[in-house]
Amino acid sequence: MFKSLTSQLQTMWTILQHTFTKAETVQYPEEMPYLAPRYRGRIVLTNDPDGDERCVACNLCAVACPVDCIALQQGVRDDGRWYPQFFRINFSRCIMCGMCEEACPTNAIQLTPDFEMCEYDRQSMVYEKEHLQIKGTGKYHDYNFYRVAGLAIAGKDKGEAQNESKPIDIKDLLQ
Amino acid sequence: MPIIQIDGQEHEVDTGQNILQACLSLGLDLPYFCWHPSMGSVGACRQCAVVQYQHAEDEHGRIVMACMTPVTEGALFSLTGDKAQRFREGIVEALMLNHPHDCPVCAEGGECHLQDMTVMVGHRDRKYRGKKNTHHNQYLGPLIHHEMNRCITCYRCTRYYNDYAGGTDLAAMAAHDHIYFGRHEEGVLESEFAGNLVEVCPTGVFTDKPLVHEYTRKWDLQSAPSICTSCAVGCNTSPGERYGKLKRIHNRFNADVNGYFLCDRGRFGANFVNSVNNLNYPGSRTEDGRFNALDQQQALLKMAEACDTNNIAGIGSPRASVEANYLLRTLVGADNFAPGFSDVEQPLVELALTIQQSSSAMIADIKNIESADAILILGEDVTNTAPRIALALRQSVRNKAYELAADLGLESWQDSAIRTLAQNQRSPLFIATVGDSRLDDVAEERFNLAPDDIARLGFAVAANIAGEANLGSDDELQQKAKNIAKALKNAKRPLIISGTSCGNSALMESAAQVTQALCNADKQPLPLLSMIVAEANSLGQAMLISDNAVSLSDLTARACAGALETLVVLENDLYRRGKEKDINELLENITNVIVIDGLDNRTLSASSLALPAANFAESEGTLVSMEGRAQRHYPVYLPNAQRRASWHWLLACLKQMGRDEVTEIECFDDITQACATQNSSLSGITTAAPNHQFRNIGVKIPRQTHRYSGRTAMRADISVHEPKQPVDKETPLAFSMEGLNRSQPGSLLPFVWAPGWNSNQSLHKFQSEVGGQLKLKGGTAGTRLLQATDNSNNIALFESPAAFKALKGQWQMVPRHKIYGSDELSVHSPAIAKLVRPAFVEINASDAKKLGVNDGDGVDLNDNKGDKLTTLEVSINDSIATGCVGYSVGFIATENLLAGESLVLSKAENWSPSESQQAVSSGVSDV
Amino acid sequence: MSELGTMVFGLVLILAAVGGAALVTWFERRLLGIWQDRYGPNRLGPFGVLQVAADMIKLLTKHDWVPPFSDKMVFIFAPTAIVVAMLLGFTVVPFGPDLYVIDLNIGLLFFLSMTSLAVYSVLLAGLASNNKYALLGGLRSAAQMVSYEVFMGLSLMGVVMLSGSFSLLDIVEAQRDQWFCIPQFLGLYVFLIAGVAESHRLPFDLPEAEHELTAGFHTEYGGMKFAMFMLGEYLGLILISCMIVTLFFGGWLGPWLPPLLWFCIKVFIVICFFILLRAAIPRPRYDQLMSLGWKYMLPLALFNLVVTAVIALAMQGQG
Structure with missing residues (x-):
C-alpha cells in the first residue's frame, strides 16, 4: 500500500513538473509543419519519361488498398499498351497509407505532400483519372515499364526490352 | 490400401496413384506444372521432385519425380528435405530465365500457376546474367490470345490440344531452348475445345482474348455457380462479373458432367448477356406501332389485365428454366400451354x-x-x-x-x-x-x-x-x-x-x-x-408437359379461329420454331401478345407488351440436361436496369391476379417445390441444389473473393454514399465477400481459391480422392431424374422405315448443325460471331452437277407449290448422301426450312453472297 | 442576513455555482493540456474561454432524444436529480463569516445526505436506459457509492469531535488556531479519496469508464440531459472542494485578504489538485476499487476515529 502510494505521488509530481514544459502541439493553419518530400498525401498518376501514361491498369493498387477506395477498368490501346479506361479514387475513404504506391509495379501511382483536400461536399472527394493524372514523372524520373517488360508495343517489338535478345526464327536450322 | 511415409508421417493412400496425386489428396503442397488430373503424368517439368529413401537407415535418399513414382507399401519420402527443396527452387529459377517481366500486363496474373509455384518454392532473386530468349506471337483467332515469351515449356498445351482434344494444328516446334508452341502459320485454332488452353496453360501463354481486351483480375470477379445454356449437355460453369458486365466463363468442375473442360461455344458464347440488343425496360406498343417504355408496376398491371381471360395461351421455352415454364403453365392452364418446340421437334x-x-x-x-x-x-x-x-x-x-x-x-x-x-x-x-x-x-x-x-x-x-x-x-x-x-x-x-x-x-x-x-x-x-x-432445358420441358400437349400449329389454328385473345411467349423466338408465314398468322390473329425475353428478336418486335427477362447470369433457375440431370444456376449479379427473372414476372402477374395456385409461393424455392409436387417426373428437382436456407457452417457462401477490391469506389461516380450490399433472399449465396467458400456442395461452388493456390489448380483443395475419382468434397452438383429401369421388355418394338428414295426433282432437307451459328444466343457474342460462316447448303458433287451449280453459287429453295423460301450459298460436300441437301440449321437465312421436308432446288441467278447471310437476327424494336 | 438577502444570495449562489461548474470544464481542459504538453481549447475568445459558451450552444441545440426502449419518465428525471442534490448541498457551505444560505446545526449531515442522493441519479439513469452498458454503469455506481459513503462519514467524525459541532460555521471557527488538516491528516486523506469517488471523477469514474462501458450510465444520453449530468459532476467537484476547504483548511480564515477571496483561493487550489489527480492517476480495476475501500480506507477511518477520540478525551480530561 505504501509503495503504491509513493508511486502515485511520484507520478503526480512528474505530471506537475510538466506545467513548465513547452507544448508539442503545432498551431497548424498559422504555423505550417515540415512535410518531407515523401510525405503521404494526395495521390497522383504520373507519366513515364517519354510522356505517356505509366498506369497499365494491373489492378494491384486496387487490391492493395485496405479501404478499397480505388476502382479502375483496364483497356488495351491500339498500340498494344494496357491503360485504365477509368481510374477512380474515392478520397473520402482514402487513408493515405501509401500501400497503392508500394504495390505499383510501374511507379505510376504516387503520393504527394499535399494533404489539404477539404470539401464541403463529399462527392467532390471522388477523383477521376483526369483529376489524378499529372504530366510529370513524379518522384521516379527514369523508369519506363515497357522498356523493361517483354510485352511488345508499337515502337518496341519483341526482343527490344531490357536484357532481351532478338526474337528466335524457329524455322532457321542454324540457330 | 498402401501406407507410405512422408516426412516421418504415415499416410494411407489409394492404390494406383502416383506420389504427386497422393500428396495433393492428402492436402500437402507439392509444386507441379506438367501433371494434370485428366491428362496424367509425363514427368516433363521436373518440378514435383521429392526425396525417396531406400529404407529407414538411408540418410541420403535420391530425388525422384513424384508424378512418375507409383505409391508402394512402406515407401519413404520427404517433401521438405533440403535436397528436394533446393532442386525444386532451381527448376523454377531455370524456368524463369526467359520469362518476360510483364506480370502487370498479363491476363494470367493473379491466377497464375507459375506465380504460385514460384512463391511456393521460394525462388526470388535472378542470378542469370545472360539475355532472355524472345519469340514473336501468333494470331490464333478471336478466342485465344498468344504470348509465347511467357512459356515454361511444360507441354501441357500440346498434350491437351493434340492428345486429349484431337486437334492437329498446334505443335511444339524448333528445338532446345528455342522451343515454340503454336501453329505452323498464323490462323484460327481449329479445335472446338481450344478455349481450354486458357485454363490448361499454367502461365499466360494462352489467355482469354475477349477478356484481355476489357480485363478484370480473378480476385475482382463476382462469381456464382452456373450452368451453360448453349446446348443440352449442361456443363457446369463459373461466370465472372465486374461492373455489371459478364467478363468470362470458367469451367466449374463436376466429375460427372464436364470434368475439367468446356467447349468454346460455352466458354465464349455467353457474352451475349452484354449485348447492346438487350431489352432493359418493359414496353408496350402504342397505336402508331412504336414501343413506349413502362415502369415495372405499370407493365405488371397491363399483363395481369390482358391475362384475365379464358382465351389465353402460353408458349414456353426449352431455353427457359423449369420454374419459369411451370409458372407460365400455371398461368395459362395445362391445356393452353405449348412447350415451345417446333412442330417437328x-x-x-x-x-x-x-x-x-x-x-x-x-x-x-x-x-x-x-x-x-x-x-x-x-x-x-x-x-x-x-x-x-x-x-x-x-x-x-x-x-x-x-x-x-x-x-x-x-x-x-x-x-x-x-x-x-x-x-x-x-x-x-x-x-x-x-x-x-x-x-x-x-x-x-x-x-x-x-x-x-x-x-x-x-x-x-x-x-x-x-x-x-x-x-x-x-x-x-x-x-x-x-x-x-x-x-x-x-x-x-x-x-x-x-x-x-x-x-x-x-x-x-x-x-x-x-x-x-x-x-x-x-x-x-x-x-x-x-x-x-x-x-439447355429441352428434356425438362418434355417432362413438364403431358402427352398430347398443344403444339404451335394447334395454337395457330385456334388463333385463326378467333379463339385466342392473349398469348404469353416466354423466352422464345417463334420465328426460329416455324415457317415465317405460320408464325405471322399466329401473332397477327391475337390481340395481346406478351413476350418475356432478354435479347431483342423478331417475336419481341411483334409483341404488344414486352417484358425484359433476366438472362442466365442474372437469375436463378433449374435446367434439365439431356441426360436428365436437374442442375441449378444462380444469379452472378443482380439484373441490370428493369430486367427481372422470367419467373419473377410470371409470379408477380399471378399474384397480381390473386390466383389461388400461388398464395403459398413466396420465393423461388417454393416454385421449385410446387413444380416437383405436381409433376412426378420432375420430383427430383428440389434436390438439384440446396434451398435458400442452406448455410455453410452457419454462414452464406460469398460470390466475391476475399480480395475483392474497389468496394468504396466502384459506384462513387454515381454517388459517394455507398449503399448496403444487396441481400440475396433467394439463394444461399451472398453478394459480398462475407461467408465461407469451403467444403460446400458442388452445386454451390462459385469459384475456387485456396491459400497459396490462386490459380484454378486450387481445385484439388476442394476435391477428395474417393474411389479413384476426384470428386468435390461437398458432393457433385445436380440430381439425375432418369434412372435405368429394370423391366427389360416394356419398351415398344419399333418398325424399320422404308429405304430412302429421293423424290424426283426434289431434295430432302437434312440439318447440318454448326457449333458456331446454330445456337440462338451464342452468336450474339462478338467473339463467336467472328467464327460464324455464312448460311449454306451442302450437296454432293453429282447432285451439284445435276443442278448445274458450283461451290459458291447461290441456290433457290422452293417448296413444291413453287413458293421461294430462301436462297443460300452452295458448298460441295461429297459426304452428303445423294438426294439429300444439308442446310445450316438455326441461321436467320434458314429459319424458314424444316428438317426432313422435301424441296425443289434451282440455281439462283445474279446471286451475290452478301445477301441476307448474317447469322445474327437483325430484328430491332424501338423499346 | 435578512430573508430577502438570503434569497438574493441563494440566487447568486446558484448562478455562481452553475457558472463556476461551466468554467471548470474549460479550466480542466486547459490544465490537462498544460500537463500533457499540449494546448487544450485555445481558439474561442481569450484563452479559449468562450469554448464554454460554444459547448453550451451545441448541447442546447442538440436533438433532445429519448430512446423508445427506455423507461421514459425515469430517464428524463434522472439527470435533474443530480443537479438538484448538488445545488442543495451548497446551501450549507459557509463562504464567509456571514455568507451562507443557512447555518444548520446538522450542516455536515445535510451535506452527506445530499451527496448520497446523487447516487440515485446515476442508478436510475443506468436502469432507465435499458442498455447493458448503462446498466453495468449504474450497478458499479451503486456499489461504489455504498462502499465509499461509509468511511466518508466516518472520516469526518474526527473533525466533528475536535470542533464539537455539526454546524459548518462552528467547524470553521474551531480552526482559528490550527487547521484540521494537521491533526486530522488521516481524516483528510480518507475524505479526499472518498470525495473523488463520490463525485465519480477520474480515477474513480468506473460508472462511466468509456474504455469498457462506452459511456457507462449516460450511454443513451445526449443534448441537454447529458449536459445536466456533466453539470452535476462538476458541481459535485466544486462542492467537495468547498467541503474540504471548510472542514480541513480553515474555510474563509486567512490574514489580510477578504474571507470570500481566501475561500475561493483555497477552493481553486483543491480543484487544481483534483485535476492533477485526473491527469496523473490511472483508473483502478473494479475489484481494486472495492478492496481499497473496504480493506484499507474503512479501517483507516476507524483508526483515525479511535485515536482522535482518545486524544480528545485526554485533552478534555486535562482541560
Missing part, C-alpha cells in the same frame, strides 16, 4: 424422353461416356450438337489403350507410355450421320446416309444383336450391321448415341431398339444410351 423430344424413361440401359453422363469401349452414333453430329460429348468420345476410344496398359500392369496415369503402347489402336467408334463429322478421324467406320437409311442401319444392328439376322435383302447394309453388332456385343460397355438433331423419329427408335437388344443380352455393367436434344 416436339414429338421427337417427347420420344427422346419416353425412350430414356423406359429404357433398361443406363442413361450416360459424360463420365460414363468416357468409360464406353464401343460406340455407335446414329444420326448425330456430336461435335456440333453437343460439343462436350465429342470431347468425351475422344477419351472413350482410348479405352482400348488402357486395356492394353492394364495387361502390362501400367498405371492409367502413365500417359506417354500408354500412348506409345497403343499407337493407333482404338476402341471401335461407328458414326452414321448425314455427312462428315469432326470425329471421323477416330472412327473405326463412318457411314454417310440419309436419315431413314441410318434408322434402317440401326434396326439391322438391333436385329443382328438379337440374332434375327435376316432382315430384308440389302446385303451391303447387312454386312455393315453385322460388323457393328459384333463390336457392340464384344464390348464391356457399349454406348449408343442418337438424338433429335436429324428431325427423324425412326432413327431415334432404332437407337432404342439397339440398346434394348444389348440390354436383353444381360450385360453388366449396363449398356449406355445417350439421347441428344437441342437446348
Whole structure:
C-alpha cells in the first residue's frame, strides 16, 4: 500500500513538473509543419519519361488498398499498351497509407505532400483519372515499364526490352 | 490400401496413384506444372521432385519425380528435405530465365500457376546474367490470345490440344531452348475445345482474348455457380462479373458432367448477356406501332389485365428454366400451354424422353461416356450438337489403350507410355450421320446416309444383336450391321448415341431398339444410351408437359379461329420454331401478345407488351440436361436496369391476379417445390441444389473473393454514399465477400481459391480422392431424374422405315448443325460471331452437277407449290448422301426450312453472297 | 442576513455555482493540456474561454432524444436529480463569516445526505436506459457509492469531535488556531479519496469508464440531459472542494485578504489538485476499487476515529 502510494505521488509530481514544459502541439493553419518530400498525401498518376501514361491498369493498387477506395477498368490501346479506361479514387475513404504506391509495379501511382483536400461536399472527394493524372514523372524520373517488360508495343517489338535478345526464327536450322 | 511415409508421417493412400496425386489428396503442397488430373503424368517439368529413401537407415535418399513414382507399401519420402527443396527452387529459377517481366500486363496474373509455384518454392532473386530468349506471337483467332515469351515449356498445351482434344494444328516446334508452341502459320485454332488452353496453360501463354481486351483480375470477379445454356449437355460453369458486365466463363468442375473442360461455344458464347440488343425496360406498343417504355408496376398491371381471360395461351421455352415454364403453365392452364418446340421437334423430344424413361440401359453422363469401349452414333453430329460429348468420345476410344496398359500392369496415369503402347489402336467408334463429322478421324467406320437409311442401319444392328439376322435383302447394309453388332456385343460397355438433331423419329427408335437388344443380352455393367436434344432445358420441358400437349400449329389454328385473345411467349423466338408465314398468322390473329425475353428478336418486335427477362447470369433457375440431370444456376449479379427473372414476372402477374395456385409461393424455392409436387417426373428437382436456407457452417457462401477490391469506389461516380450490399433472399449465396467458400456442395461452388493456390489448380483443395475419382468434397452438383429401369421388355418394338428414295426433282432437307451459328444466343457474342460462316447448303458433287451449280453459287429453295423460301450459298460436300441437301440449321437465312421436308432446288441467278447471310437476327424494336 | 438577502444570495449562489461548474470544464481542459504538453481549447475568445459558451450552444441545440426502449419518465428525471442534490448541498457551505444560505446545526449531515442522493441519479439513469452498458454503469455506481459513503462519514467524525459541532460555521471557527488538516491528516486523506469517488471523477469514474462501458450510465444520453449530468459532476467537484476547504483548511480564515477571496483561493487550489489527480492517476480495476475501500480506507477511518477520540478525551480530561 505504501509503495503504491509513493508511486502515485511520484507520478503526480512528474505530471506537475510538466506545467513548465513547452507544448508539442503545432498551431497548424498559422504555423505550417515540415512535410518531407515523401510525405503521404494526395495521390497522383504520373507519366513515364517519354510522356505517356505509366498506369497499365494491373489492378494491384486496387487490391492493395485496405479501404478499397480505388476502382479502375483496364483497356488495351491500339498500340498494344494496357491503360485504365477509368481510374477512380474515392478520397473520402482514402487513408493515405501509401500501400497503392508500394504495390505499383510501374511507379505510376504516387503520393504527394499535399494533404489539404477539404470539401464541403463529399462527392467532390471522388477523383477521376483526369483529376489524378499529372504530366510529370513524379518522384521516379527514369523508369519506363515497357522498356523493361517483354510485352511488345508499337515502337518496341519483341526482343527490344531490357536484357532481351532478338526474337528466335524457329524455322532457321542454324540457330 | 498402401501406407507410405512422408516426412516421418504415415499416410494411407489409394492404390494406383502416383506420389504427386497422393500428396495433393492428402492436402500437402507439392509444386507441379506438367501433371494434370485428366491428362496424367509425363514427368516433363521436373518440378514435383521429392526425396525417396531406400529404407529407414538411408540418410541420403535420391530425388525422384513424384508424378512418375507409383505409391508402394512402406515407401519413404520427404517433401521438405533440403535436397528436394533446393532442386525444386532451381527448376523454377531455370524456368524463369526467359520469362518476360510483364506480370502487370498479363491476363494470367493473379491466377497464375507459375506465380504460385514460384512463391511456393521460394525462388526470388535472378542470378542469370545472360539475355532472355524472345519469340514473336501468333494470331490464333478471336478466342485465344498468344504470348509465347511467357512459356515454361511444360507441354501441357500440346498434350491437351493434340492428345486429349484431337486437334492437329498446334505443335511444339524448333528445338532446345528455342522451343515454340503454336501453329505452323498464323490462323484460327481449329479445335472446338481450344478455349481450354486458357485454363490448361499454367502461365499466360494462352489467355482469354475477349477478356484481355476489357480485363478484370480473378480476385475482382463476382462469381456464382452456373450452368451453360448453349446446348443440352449442361456443363457446369463459373461466370465472372465486374461492373455489371459478364467478363468470362470458367469451367466449374463436376466429375460427372464436364470434368475439367468446356467447349468454346460455352466458354465464349455467353457474352451475349452484354449485348447492346438487350431489352432493359418493359414496353408496350402504342397505336402508331412504336414501343413506349413502362415502369415495372405499370407493365405488371397491363399483363395481369390482358391475362384475365379464358382465351389465353402460353408458349414456353426449352431455353427457359423449369420454374419459369411451370409458372407460365400455371398461368395459362395445362391445356393452353405449348412447350415451345417446333412442330417437328416436339414429338421427337417427347420420344427422346419416353425412350430414356423406359429404357433398361443406363442413361450416360459424360463420365460414363468416357468409360464406353464401343460406340455407335446414329444420326448425330456430336461435335456440333453437343460439343462436350465429342470431347468425351475422344477419351472413350482410348479405352482400348488402357486395356492394353492394364495387361502390362501400367498405371492409367502413365500417359506417354500408354500412348506409345497403343499407337493407333482404338476402341471401335461407328458414326452414321448425314455427312462428315469432326470425329471421323477416330472412327473405326463412318457411314454417310440419309436419315431413314441410318434408322434402317440401326434396326439391322438391333436385329443382328438379337440374332434375327435376316432382315430384308440389302446385303451391303447387312454386312455393315453385322460388323457393328459384333463390336457392340464384344464390348464391356457399349454406348449408343442418337438424338433429335436429324428431325427423324425412326432413327431415334432404332437407337432404342439397339440398346434394348444389348440390354436383353444381360450385360453388366449396363449398356449406355445417350439421347441428344437441342437446348439447355429441352428434356425438362418434355417432362413438364403431358402427352398430347398443344403444339404451335394447334395454337395457330385456334388463333385463326378467333379463339385466342392473349398469348404469353416466354423466352422464345417463334420465328426460329416455324415457317415465317405460320408464325405471322399466329401473332397477327391475337390481340395481346406478351413476350418475356432478354435479347431483342423478331417475336419481341411483334409483341404488344414486352417484358425484359433476366438472362442466365442474372437469375436463378433449374435446367434439365439431356441426360436428365436437374442442375441449378444462380444469379452472378443482380439484373441490370428493369430486367427481372422470367419467373419473377410470371409470379408477380399471378399474384397480381390473386390466383389461388400461388398464395403459398413466396420465393423461388417454393416454385421449385410446387413444380416437383405436381409433376412426378420432375420430383427430383428440389434436390438439384440446396434451398435458400442452406448455410455453410452457419454462414452464406460469398460470390466475391476475399480480395475483392474497389468496394468504396466502384459506384462513387454515381454517388459517394455507398449503399448496403444487396441481400440475396433467394439463394444461399451472398453478394459480398462475407461467408465461407469451403467444403460446400458442388452445386454451390462459385469459384475456387485456396491459400497459396490462386490459380484454378486450387481445385484439388476442394476435391477428395474417393474411389479413384476426384470428386468435390461437398458432393457433385445436380440430381439425375432418369434412372435405368429394370423391366427389360416394356419398351415398344419399333418398325424399320422404308429405304430412302429421293423424290424426283426434289431434295430432302437434312440439318447440318454448326457449333458456331446454330445456337440462338451464342452468336450474339462478338467473339463467336467472328467464327460464324455464312448460311449454306451442302450437296454432293453429282447432285451439284445435276443442278448445274458450283461451290459458291447461290441456290433457290422452293417448296413444291413453287413458293421461294430462301436462297443460300452452295458448298460441295461429297459426304452428303445423294438426294439429300444439308442446310445450316438455326441461321436467320434458314429459319424458314424444316428438317426432313422435301424441296425443289434451282440455281439462283445474279446471286451475290452478301445477301441476307448474317447469322445474327437483325430484328430491332424501338423499346 | 435578512430573508430577502438570503434569497438574493441563494440566487447568486446558484448562478455562481452553475457558472463556476461551466468554467471548470474549460479550466480542466486547459490544465490537462498544460500537463500533457499540449494546448487544450485555445481558439474561442481569450484563452479559449468562450469554448464554454460554444459547448453550451451545441448541447442546447442538440436533438433532445429519448430512446423508445427506455423507461421514459425515469430517464428524463434522472439527470435533474443530480443537479438538484448538488445545488442543495451548497446551501450549507459557509463562504464567509456571514455568507451562507443557512447555518444548520446538522450542516455536515445535510451535506452527506445530499451527496448520497446523487447516487440515485446515476442508478436510475443506468436502469432507465435499458442498455447493458448503462446498466453495468449504474450497478458499479451503486456499489461504489455504498462502499465509499461509509468511511466518508466516518472520516469526518474526527473533525466533528475536535470542533464539537455539526454546524459548518462552528467547524470553521474551531480552526482559528490550527487547521484540521494537521491533526486530522488521516481524516483528510480518507475524505479526499472518498470525495473523488463520490463525485465519480477520474480515477474513480468506473460508472462511466468509456474504455469498457462506452459511456457507462449516460450511454443513451445526449443534448441537454447529458449536459445536466456533466453539470452535476462538476458541481459535485466544486462542492467537495468547498467541503474540504471548510472542514480541513480553515474555510474563509486567512490574514489580510477578504474571507470570500481566501475561500475561493483555497477552493481553486483543491480543484487544481483534483485535476492533477485526473491527469496523473490511472483508473483502478473494479475489484481494486472495492478492496481499497473496504480493506484499507474503512479501517483507516476507524483508526483515525479511535485515536482522535482518545486524544480528545485526554485533552478534555486535562482541560
